[in-house]
Amino acid sequence: MFEELEKVEQDCLNCKKCPLCKTRKNIVFSDGIPNNNLVLVGEAPGFWEDEKGLPFVGRAGQLLDKIFESVGLSRKKDVYICNTIKCRPPNNRNPLPEEKEACRSFLDTQLEILKPKIVLLCGSVALNSFLPNIGGITRVRGKWFEGKSFDGINKAKMMPIFHPSYLLRNDSR
Numbered sequence: 001m002f003e004e005l006e007k008v009e010q011d012c013l014n015c016k017k018c019p020l021c022k023t024r025k026n027i028v029f030s031d032g033i034p035n036n037n038l039v040l041v042g043e044a045p046g047f048w049e050d051e052k053g054l055p056f057v058g059r060a061g062q063l064l065d066k067i068f069e070s071v072g073l074s075r076k077k078d079v080y081i082c083n084t085i086k087c088r089p090p091n092n093r094n095p096l097p098e099e100k101e102a103c104r105s106f107l108d109t110q111l112e113i114l115k116p117k118i119v120l121l122c123g124s125v126a127l128n129s130f131l132p133n134i135g136g137i138t139r140v141r142g143k144w145f146e147g148k149s150f151d152g153i154n155k156a157k158m159m160p161i162f163h164p165s166y167l168l169r170n171d172s173r
């Protein structure tokens with residue numbers, strides 16, 4: 001599994017499939033632990049993620065770590081973290097459909113290698129990438145949905161959750 005993921009990451013490092021390759025400092029492939037059946041898919045790297053080459057290391061990432069901690073999980077031991085796209089969009093705008101499309105095979109290959117039983121869809125960009133027809137994030141967050149089968153036997157359970165950047169802007173949530 002580790003070697004397969006490294007190979008995909010290497011391909012990603014050389015990727016020039018969309019114009020974001022021209023403005024990226026680093027690709028942001030993943031963090032956390034790959035063999036625990038639990039994956040969180042976020043949106044796209046921001047400023048600090050692009051600087052460091054790791055997902056969720058800015059303010060939103062710090063909140064995400066606290067959220068994990070509140071339920072006894074940690075990114076070091078329990079969860080693999082990645083994004084729908086691997087390069088930072090300028091000014092942190094939402095990824096464009098063509099950027100998501102160009103990057104999709106990296107995400108799909110990551111998940112095919114990991115074969116997670118549980119996928120947390122963090123925010124509406126991730127939600128729309130996997131479960132586009134179930135409703136908006138506010139209505140569906142915190143609920144379980146049946147997703148794709150990555151192991152060819154069981155369908156992965158998917159749960160949309162609010163994005164920590166949204167929570168930072170909306171305290172009451």
Ligand code: URA
Nearest residue numbers: 042043044045055056
């Ligand atoms: N927001 C995301 O969706 N992903 C990151 O890696 C950082 C912020």
